[in-house]
Amino acid sequence: MKLYDLPPSPNARRVRIFIAEKGLDIPTVPVNMMTGENQTEEYLDKNPLGMMPVLELEDGTCISESATICRYLEETNPNPSLMGNDALDRALVDMWHRRMEFELLDPIIKIFVHTGEIWKGRVTQISELAQINKVNVLSRMEWLDKELIDREFIAGGYYTVADITAQCAFVMAKAAVDIHIPAELTNLSDWWARVSSRPTARA
Amino acid sequence: MKLYDLPPSPNARRVRIFIAEKGLDIPTVPVNMMTGENQTEEYLDKNPLGMMPVLELEDGTCISESATICRYLEETNPNPSLMGNDALDRALVDMWHRRMEFELLDPIIKIFVHTGEIWKGRVTQISELAQINKVNVLSRMEWLDKELIDREFIAGGYYTVADITAQCAFVMAKAAVDIHIPAELTNLSDWWARVSSRPTARA
The missing domain is CATH 1.20.1050.10 (Glutathione S-transferase Yfyf (Class Pi); Chain A, domain 2)
Incomplete structure (x- = not known):
């Protein structure tokens, strides 16, 4: 599993804080928007909208949208709860x-x-x-x-x-x-x- | 349970369609934004942002945000699934x-x-x-x-x-x-x- 990251972005940071609060260790791959790294064919295959962050799973499935990534990590790693208990x-x-x-x-x-x-x-x-x-x-x-x-x-x-x-x-x-x-x-x-x-x- | 509704709003409509697809019967209460019914103290107690729709539960708890209302209804009425199976x-x-x-x-x-x-x-x-x-x-x-x-x-x-x-x-x-x-x-x-x-x- 890895996280395609845009270090200064607030959207990417909220996923990084979420991961840190869960105590998970997910490697990050910085994507440089300013040099167009998010517009390469390879990256657009991961997210056709060219945005970061993206969570890539072991089988290559890519999940984009910060709130969605958090939700997936919450469901697969319920403790500590960061999204509610019932x-x-x-x-x-x-x-x-x-x-x-x-x-x-x-x-x-x-x-x-x-x-x-x-x-x-x-x-x-x-x-x-x-x-x-x-x-x-x-x-x-x-x-x-x-x-x-x-x-x-x-x-x-x-x-x-x-x-x-x-x-x-x-x-x-x-x-x-x-x-x-x-x-x-x-x-x-x-x-x-x-x-x-x-x-x-x-x- | 009731749904505070704004009939022509696309946000309210997506909740109504979701409810219909689930086969639920939840009464709606139309709120007229144009005459300021969403800015009364009584309504702002339900949603301080004055927006529709709002789902009011039996105990008076109010849930706003269309996607959140759908999520709550999905979790409490899982079939048919409209938000995913795993x-x-x-x-x-x-x-x-x-x-x-x-x-x-x-x-x-x-x-x-x-x-x-x-x-x-x-x-x-x-x-x-x-x-x-x-x-x-x-x-x-x-x-x-x-x-x-x-x-x-x-x-x-x-x-x-x-x-x-x-x-x-x-x-x-x-x-x-x-x-x-x-x-x-x-x-x-x-x-x-x-x-x-x-x-x-x-x-």
Whole structure:
């Protein structure tokens, strides 16, 4: 088994943290998007959309989509649980995971893509879209701060894949588009201190 | 159990089709977004993001996110399987389901939101974004046509949630933004004929 990896990508990082939290040892193969390594015929056979990460199984089957890779690893390595312990718990973790994907990670990636130097000439950058997403992300942080008033982690009382995705979103926000968690959002700041100090946070 | 529903929404429709394919009988409660029924305090208690659909369980627990609702219903009502039969099959269905969400449904909704009369004044419409998404959707249809060359359904040999999401995306494309499957994409057209003639297609 191996993981085709894009080291700075928040999507790849969430899979690496998930693997580290599970205590698994899966070799990674970095794929350099900037030199087009993800557009070779060989790589497109693994993922026709040319995106990373991809988990390649022993028989050559390739699984793409970060959340799908996590789900497969959860099912084949249930302990420690990172995606819920029964049908309802799994539903609530999944709901929170998707909220973190759509309300935080996706708009933060869009801000980066629509403003970043590195994307100039590769995509049509729309600065108005980046601006709208920036406003939305700030408002979602305020919402999340209120949600965290009475619990330690995003989906409830224990660390899950929803925390992993949110923490990768905030790493990118800070490093790539200069958006930081406002100090007055104390519940969110406390959550951030808890998750970013885990031994797996730099996976 | 009841489903808070937005009848014309492709997200709500995919849950309704999923429920119909499972043979379940879950009453629906329509929520009128245009008159702000999704912004009342009572509704925001069910989903703080104000979106539909939401599945309310007997004990009052609310599950939002269409894919999460389908997953919960799959786990509690396994037959017929619509999300895979073992860990690897579930991973492949999930991968294809996410591709249909991100590569088709999401851009089609964006085209509608950024061009539709009904959204004027409610959001900042960026026509350039709609145009980019239109080009992307057409290119994804060509890709999907090639993928369907040797199989009957999106994720493999049987009908799954990935087909449901793709068919709801195409219903919206046709009805709301006048994008149709090009006749020369014969594999995709044949797939469309197969899925749109199912008894559940108008759920």
